[in-house]
Amino acid sequence: MTPSLRPAEPESLAGARLSWGVAHETRGGSQLDEFGLCAQTAPMPNDAAPPGPRNFEVISFDCYGTLIDWESGILAAMHPVISRHELVSRPDEVLAAYARAEAAVEAGPYMPYREVLRRTFAGMAKDLGFAPQADELETLVESLPNWQPFPDTVASLRALAAAGHRLAIISNVDEDLFAGTARALQVEFDAVITACSVGCYKPHDAIFERAFERLGVTPGQMLHAAQSRYHDIGPGRRHGMQTVYVVRDSGRGSVSATPDVDELDAQPPADWTVSDLAGLVALLAR
Numbered sequence: 001m002t003p004s005l006r007p008a009e010p011e012s013l014a015g016a017r018l019s020w021g022v023a024h025e026t027r028g029g030s031q032l033d034e035f036g037l038c039a040q041t042a043p044m045p046n047d048a049a050p051p052g053p054r055n056f057e058v059i060s061f062d063c064y065g066t067l068i069d070w071e072s073g074i075l076a077a078m079h080p081v082i083s084r085h086e087l088v089s090r091p092d093e094v095l096a097a098y099a100r101a102e103a104a105v106e107a108g109p110y111m112p113y114r115e116v117l118r119r120t121f122a123g124m125a126k127d128l129g130f131a132p133q134a135d136e137l138e139t140l141v142e143s144l145p146n147w148q149p150f151p152d153t154v155a156s157l158r159a160l161a162a163a164g165h166r167l168a169i170i171s172n173v174d175e176d177l178f179a180g181t182a183r184a185l186q187v188e189f190d191a192v193i194t195a196c197s198v199g200c201y202k203p204h205d206a207i208f209e210r211a212f213e214r215l216g217v218t219p220g221q222m223l224h225a226a227q228s229r230y231h232d233i234g235p236g237r238r239h240g241m242q243t244v245y246v247v248r249d250s251g252r253g254s255v256s257a258t259p260d261v262d263e264l265d266a267q268p269p270a271d272w273t274v275s276d277l278a279g280l281v282a283l284l285a286r
Helices: 070-084 091-106 113-128 134-146 153-162 175-185 205-215 229-239 277-284
Strands: 058-061 166-171 191-194 222-226 242-246 272-274
Touching (some): 058 205, 070 091, 113 134, 175 191
Parallel strands (some): 166 191
16 A cells, blocks of 8 residues: 555644645745844734843753754654555654653663664554564664754854854753764854763753753853753753743644643743744844
8 A cells, every 4th residue: 555644634733734844934025134044033912022031151952853853853764664664644643652752761761862762763663553673773863863953053053152152052862973963053062961971861950950060050040942841941940040942833733742741740931932043042132
């Protein structure tokens, strides 16, 4: 049989654009600044925008989902697997399966992220209803170094660095896997705090505490920008960090590769919300 990879959209996602490819928003007619940025901030309820962040020493970022378009990377890696096993699976189903499987693996005893990805793939296979072949277990591991930055990431990081900000990354990844990503980001970071260097995964407190130690700052002196409320915004707020929620709307509806915090526990809201990284640059210019 020929697998159907683009079935009719479900009623729960009516109007949402489901895509197996990169789903970036186009913003025709908007002006670009000297870094090629087109800033968008989340709509405000009135015209009086609150002031931007103040008194911070470092801007830290989640990497995958905030700087790197990992959802498009996951879907691109899974597409041939879905075809090979002749499955009828929507992109939102694949991403939801990833979110469930990865969160479950990372909640257990620490293991290198390579192994997390292997077990995540196995969990996705069970969830989606296929028996993985042995060589398929490396699918996500092999694809991660090739996941690409969002279109505004590199220009935004360059703009922030040019403005004199110290930049850092706090990421659930192995250092050798991050090496390929680092080349794509094209910016030097003051520190890269990885899960493998601490022996735990976000949202565990220890990885954030290591970041404060490495960078020589208090939590309140760090501005943390991230797409995941579960992995980053919630724990960041609990520590007293200044936080910026980067929405990164993919156009695929409400389902993403991160757990739905409403299903887990209530997370404190971020201090600021922006649509993308260009929006963060604009926020800091207030």
